[in-house]
Amino acid sequence: ADVAVEHATECSKDFREVAEDEEMYEDERIRDLDYFPRPQPGENDPDDVLGQGSPGRIFDSVLTHPEKAIQFMNKDAAEEK
Numbered sequence: 001a002d003v004a005v006e007h008a009t010e011c012s013k014d015f016r017e018v019a020e021d022e023e024m025y026e027d028e029r030i031r032d033l034d035y036f037p038r039p040q041p042g043e044n045d046p047d048d049v050l051g052q053g054s055p056g057r058i059f060d061s062v063l064t065h066p067e068k069a070i071q072f073m074n075k076d077a078a079e080e081k
Helices: 002-011 015-030 066-080
Strands: none
Touching: none
């Protein structure tokens, strides 16, 4: 009877839930909890910046700081003169 309930539960999932389960399985398989623990539900990842993950070069770009594009253009124009 328990197996039938489990089977019915798994069969009632839509494709998003199945994809999420697969991602969680893969994450749990490769994640080392001593070095890279998973945040608990409702807890924010301390390394997350702007909802995009850990900081890197992408955060210091004209995509996340459009005002830098103007500074770069003004600097290039000044250097051409």
